[in-house]
Each structure stands twice: as structure tokens, then as C-alpha cells.
Amino acid sequence: MCAITAPSSSSTAAGPPPGTAAVELHGITKRFPGVVANHDIDITVRRGTVHALVGENGAGKSTLMKILYGMQKPDEGTITLDGEPVTFHSPADAIGRGIGMVHQHFMLADNLTVLENTVLGSEKLHGIGDGARTKIMELSAAYGLGIRPDVLVEDLGVADRQRVEILKVLYRGARTLILDEPTAVLVPQEVDALFDNLRGLKAEGLTVLFISHKLGEVLAVADDITVIRRGTTVASVKPADVTSKQLAELMVGSELPTPETRESxxxxxxxxxxxxxxxxxxxxxxxxxxxxxxxxxxxxxxxxxxxxxxxxxxxxxxxxxxxxxxxxxxxxxxxxxxxxxxxxxxxxxxxxIGYIPEDRQRHGLLLEAPLWENRILGHTTERPNSRGALLDTSAARKDTRRIVEEYDVRTPGIDVTAASLSGGNQQKLIVGREMSHRPxxxxxxxxTRGVDVGAQAEIWEQIREARRExxxxxxxxxxxxxxxxxxxxxxxxxxxxxxxxxxxxxxxxxxxxxxxxxxxxxxxxxxxxxxxxxxxxxxxxxxxxxxxxxxxxxxxxxx
Known part of the structure; x- marks a missing residue:
């Protein structure tokens, strides 16, 4: 990992001074059929800081960030960037105003090089040849990313892939970065290196919105923390003024869980x-x-x-x-x-054999299918999903309702698609499905990747209980x-x-x-x-x- 070095004056554009409001969200409300995802949310993000956004699964964090990134339009409320009200109709609008997003599930083409992935869709910025390569090397050196432009993405480890995603948004001129669960797949040394990268970014006046369920990491890297519960803001705190236990209680109303297994x-x-x-x-x-x-x-x-x-x-x-x-x-x-x-x-x-796959969206769910069909997935020949050679849809639907209730899957109903659930609620549905067949x-x-501390504790207890049996x-x-x-x-x-x-x-x-x-x-x-x-x-x-x-x-x- 390269050490962080200060960028040259030519590598970043001048922006408002650190400490001023980079992003202000006021009264943001977003409704979907049967559910209010965001209700009257207020957040102020200071320029040149790492601002953490924490909350339980289904609290509305992802919806809020999709609104800021132009993927969703709010039903009510305003967005202000550097003091100027803005309206986004698409991610292209947000990118044009200096906002970039690194999603939890990386969006890279494995069969392309780092350079090709970086310039894809932005060929007009610096071309696709030496100009793009030079810009990538400048950004990589400026922020200590250690990126080699001609390496195939399929040959990169997960930490390097994440740095490529960060490079992509910097290449497009982002001054505000949204990172969704960036440490979910990193070992401690890689987390430390990422946090060094983030400190280098904010030292140059860039702003980072950091979504995470790992509260210890939030306290280690954030300058400000906003807690969202049930779609609305419940607290804004400084890391020095709060503990992991207190944050967990603000998020889900319970203490921080531990995975400790006490008996053999x-x-x-x-x-x-x-x-x-x-x-x-x-x-x-x-x-x-x-x-x-x-x-x-x-x-x-x-x-x-x-x-x-x-x-x-x-x-x-x-x-x-x-x-x-x-x-x-x-x-x-x-x-x-x-x-x-x-x-x-x-x-x-x-x-x-029960199976909780590492990539729930690619290998664990049919995203465009309703929840009750996803409950059957992988178990079509087993009860209660089938009677003889025929599917028993009535029994499958009934059991899906049981799983939703027992595993606290936040959903307006079992007929909505799996894609409509937050990542953590998708995970709870998969865990409930697999554990229901007593493997x-x-x-x-x-x-427990991408689930909040409350859901994490429930999944751990399910595993411990089944282990005892x-x-x-x-x-x-x-x-x-x-x-x-x-x-x-x-x-x-x-x-x-x-x-x-x-x-x-x-x-x-x-x-x-x-x-x-x-x-x-x-x-x-x-x-x-x-x-x-x-x-x-x-x-x-x-x-x-x-x-x-x-x-x-x-x-x-x-x-």
C-alpha cells in the first residue's frame, strides 16, 4: 500500500473552505407503496469531513443516499450543495455536481483493465489512451491508492477493487464521496489503509459520507455521526461523545451484541x-x-x-x-x-446442506421475483414448498410470512420483489429460508455482511442454537x-x-x-x-x- 502524499495543486479543483456545509438535506421524505422509507430527514455534512450514517437495516440509509446521488427523487424536502439548492433527475446530474458513490456491491467489469473500467462512460474527459492513463496515475499517486492502470480487474483483490471504485469517482471530479459499507470485506490491515486514504481525501477538502454497521470503525474514522431509525433522524453526535454501546442503543434500542460462544x-x-x-x-x-x-x-x-x-x-x-x-x-x-x-x-x-452465499444478490435471490418465490429457491422439492411433484404455493406463502415475522424482515408484504428490500433484509430472508429446513x-x-447490530445478534443466536442441536x-x-x-x-x-x-x-x-x-x-x-x-x-x-x-x-x- 502506498503512503498518503499530498496532491499537487493541479490534481484537485478548488472548493469551498473546510468546515462549511458541503451537503444539506432538509425535510427529505420518500414514500413507496406500503412504506415510508424516509420521513422528514435533516442532515448537514461539513466540507472536508468524514460523516458517518448509521442505522438498522431498513432504516432508510440507502434510500437517502440514492436520493442524494440522483437515483431516486424525494417526495418532499430540499437538497443544498455548497449553499445552492439543487434538483437531480439522474446520477449524471449528481456526478456533474461533484457527487460520486461507491456501492457496497462493486460495479466493475472483471474482463477489463483498471483503465478501461475507470474511463467507461467518461471517455470524453481524458480520452481512452495516454491522457486517461496519466490522469489515473496522478490521482493514484495523489491519494496513495497504489493503482496500476493496465492490470485486469479480475486479478485484483477485494481491497484493490475498492480503491479502483474510489478512483473512478475521483476521475469524474467528485468532491463528495458516498461509501456504502466500504469495510464489509476487508481485513483489519486493509481497513487501516482505507482509513488512511479517507484521511488523505478529507485533508484536501473532499467530503466523505460513510455508511457502516461496524460501530467501532465509525467511531475511529468519523468526524460526525448521524443516526437514522425507522426512516428519520434520531440523533447527530460527535464520536468523542458516544460509545459503541450508546450508538447501538440509538440505532436499535439494544446493547451491542457479541458473537462469543461460551460452551463447546x-x-x-x-x-x-x-x-x-x-x-x-x-x-x-x-x-x-x-x-x-x-x-x-x-x-x-x-x-x-x-x-x-x-x-x-x-x-x-x-x-x-x-x-x-x-x-x-x-x-x-x-x-x-x-x-x-x-x-x-x-x-x-x-x-x-443449507447455503448462505457470499453474494446474496447474484447467488441467493431472484431479485425481480416476490419474496414467497425466493423462499422456495433451492428447496423446491422440500416441504412446505411441495406436495409430491407439485409446488404448494399456499404453504410456501404461509411459511414466508412466518420467516418475515420471526426474522424481522422489514417489508410491506410477501408479494414485493426481493430487489425492493434493503441488503440487510435480503440477508435475513436468506438466513430464515436456509435455517427453516433444519440442515x-x-x-x-x-x-452477517451488511446487516445491522440487532439483526447480526439474531443471526448469531440462530447459528448458536442450531449448533447446540x-x-x-x-x-x-x-x-x-x-x-x-x-x-x-x-x-x-x-x-x-x-x-x-x-x-x-x-x-x-x-x-x-x-x-x-x-x-x-x-x-x-x-x-x-x-x-x-x-x-x-x-x-x-x-x-x-x-x-x-x-x-x-x-x-x-x-x-
Missing amino acids: TVTDVPMLRVSGLHLSAVDADGVPREVLDRISFTIHKGEVLGIAGVEGNGQSELVEAVMGLRDPDGGSIVLDGADISHAATRTRREGG KLLIAAHP GLAVLLISADLDELIGLSDTLRVMYRGRLVADADPAAITPEELGSAMTGASSGHLEDGPAGGATDGATGGAADGGAATDTDDGQGGGRTR
Whole structure:
């Protein structure tokens, strides 16, 4: 990561002095059929500051930012930029007035370079050749982004992709940046680097609106904090005057939750055995590499196995292989004594695997379908969704209402589309759907990504309760507190290998983050060569199928 350096005078346009109002939202109200998303919201954002916007899922944060970015029009209220009232009819209007937005789900084309992604739609600004490349390099150096314009986006890690998104809005001349959950997929070291970038931006008079559910990070980086609850502003506070607990209470009326698991429920009954799993792929330069390098592990009934790793190190491919979405080159997968190595995804589902995907919008939902149809998704052959060979839509609709109520999915009804829900409410719907079928094994990839502290606590409790009843869980998460708190056994994945074991009771998020980036750290034990570890004893080191010998409770611990 490049250090932050001050931009040259030619790299940014002069703007109003820091401390003056950059953005003022007064009386903003937005109604949708059956719901009031925003009601009489008032926010003042000072120029040259990081202003955090926090609130529970469905509180109206995203709608408000879409209004500021021109994606929605308010029914009532006014927007003022640098003292001048404005009306936006589209994002192009907002971009033209210096507002840029980095969405939680990155909007990049993997098969294009950084330069091509950056200039796409803005070719008239600096061309598509040397002029654009020069501008990108200037902005990258000015704000310490460390961006190389000719690299393919598909070869970038998640932190670099986020910096490309920030570069895109700076390239278009943004003076006010909206960042939606920017730290959701970053390890602590990457969060620190991002915050350094934000401090560099505001030092040059740029303004950042920062949406987050991670209250500790909000307190660390924000100059001002606005709390939204049920569509309206309930408080504006300074970080020095409030604690995480107080912020959580303002947001949802409850204390900040903890994922801590206090008792061991690990049994000696293996539920999932993965042995010698390997998968090769060819990178952009035509060089073959091991995406999964002889992965072996066992998860027992009542055990949560956490996999820690920076995104792009093989976790996604591991999940897809276990789910039957990707064919590995070798190895075996055994679920509750049955070999499912070559079974179809439907067979694995019916065999008792629940699945919370890492990208809920691409792999977990049909966004344009109503909620009750999304409740059926992945479980069409199971009750209550079917009777024999026929779908039971009446029962599915009834059960969708139950899930909406039990999991507090904020929606005007079950016939609205999944796209109409906030990201956190989409996540709660998926969790409710998967847990409703009482799976034997739950594959949980980032189960609380983008949800508020109240919903996070509910999801954690659902996992803990099912674990007490014998559920085995494969947990992938970028939230290191979540990984450490929920896991009975913790492994570190790096470049397609399981390289180390960590003690969840002893390791810190900082130590775990260092291990994830390839650095050594305390409270870690190196895995056998090739990453073919399996509980206490390891697996085969020769690339073939591993032999499991750890049928006892070696992986569990009392917390």
C-alpha cells in the first residue's frame, strides 16, 4: 500500500473552505407503496469531513443516499450543495455536481483493465489512451491508492477493487464521496489503509459520507455521526461523545451484541469430511495455478469450523466445490457418511446442506421475483414448498410470512420483489429460508455482511442454537470478531492452502489478519505441507486423498 502524499495543486479543483456545509438535506421524505422509507430527514455534512450514517437495516440509509446521488427523487424536502439548492433527475446530474458513490456491491467489469473500467462512460474527459492513463496515475499517486492502470480487474483483490471504485469517482471530479459499507470485506490491515486514504481525501477538502454497521470503525474514522431509525433522524453526535454501546442503543434500542460462544457442543460424530480436494485454473497470463491445493478437514456435529482468509485465496472455490457448483480435479467430499463428491447440487441440498452465499444478490435471490418465490429457491422439492411433484404455493406463502415475522424482515408484504428490500433484509430472508429446513450442515459465507447490530445478534443466536442441536457449520467471514467468536476450530487459508490453525480462544483479530495476508503471528500452528490438514493429525501430504484420524473432539474448546 502506498503512503498518503499530498496532491499537487493541479490534481484537485478548488472548493469551498473546510468546515462549511458541503451537503444539506432538509425535510427529505420518500414514500413507496406500503412504506415510508424516509420521513422528514435533516442532515448537514461539513466540507472536508468524514460523516458517518448509521442505522438498522431498513432504516432508510440507502434510500437517502440514492436520493442524494440522483437515483431516486424525494417526495418532499430540499437538497443544498455548497449553499445552492439543487434538483437531480439522474446520477449524471449528481456526478456533474461533484457527487460520486461507491456501492457496497462493486460495479466493475472483471474482463477489463483498471483503465478501461475507470474511463467507461467518461471517455470524453481524458480520452481512452495516454491522457486517461496519466490522469489515473496522478490521482493514484495523489491519494496513495497504489493503482496500476493496465492490470485486469479480475486479478485484483477485494481491497484493490475498492480503491479502483474510489478512483473512478475521483476521475469524474467528485468532491463528495458516498461509501456504502466500504469495510464489509476487508481485513483489519486493509481497513487501516482505507482509513488512511479517507484521511488523505478529507485533508484536501473532499467530503466523505460513510455508511457502516461496524460501530467501532465509525467511531475511529468519523468526524460526525448521524443516526437514522425507522426512516428519520434520531440523533447527530460527535464520536468523542458516544460509545459503541450508546450508538447501538440509538440505532436499535439494544446493547451491542457479541458473537462469543461460551460452551463447546462439538461431538465425535463427523458430519463433513473433505479430503485431498484440489482444483487447478489458468490465470490471465496463461500460467496454471492451484486454486485449491489438497484441502482436507473434518467438521463434526455441533462444530463451527471457521475459515479465515483474504478474499481471492480459494474460499469461494472451496464453498462452490462442497455445494456441487464447481467440479474439483480430485479429492472427496463425504456428508454424514455418504460420498457426495460427484452428486448434483440438488442432491446435496436434499441431503441436508443449507447455503448462505457470499453474494446474496447474484447467488441467493431472484431479485425481480416476490419474496414467497425466493423462499422456495433451492428447496423446491422440500416441504412446505411441495406436495409430491407439485409446488404448494399456499404453504410456501404461509411459511414466508412466518420467516418475515420471526426474522424481522422489514417489508410491506410477501408479494414485493426481493430487489425492493434493503441488503440487510435480503440477508435475513436468506438466513430464515436456509435455517427453516433444519440442515445438517450449514455453509455460511459472510452470514452477517451488511446487516445491522440487532439483526447480526439474531443471526448469531440462530447459528448458536442450531449448533447446540448438532448443526455443523462451515463459516467463511471477513468479520474477524465473528470468526473468532463463533468458531470452535479456526483455519487460515492462503493461496489455496490451509496454512495454519488458530486458537479462537487466544488469537486477536490483528494477529489473525496478519496470518491471512501471509505474515506469521502468535497463537498459530503451521499446517502440514500442501495444506492437507485435518483436525489434530493432518491428512495426506502427497496430494492424494487424506486419511482422517481425528474422530474425537480435538477441534472443540470450552469458551
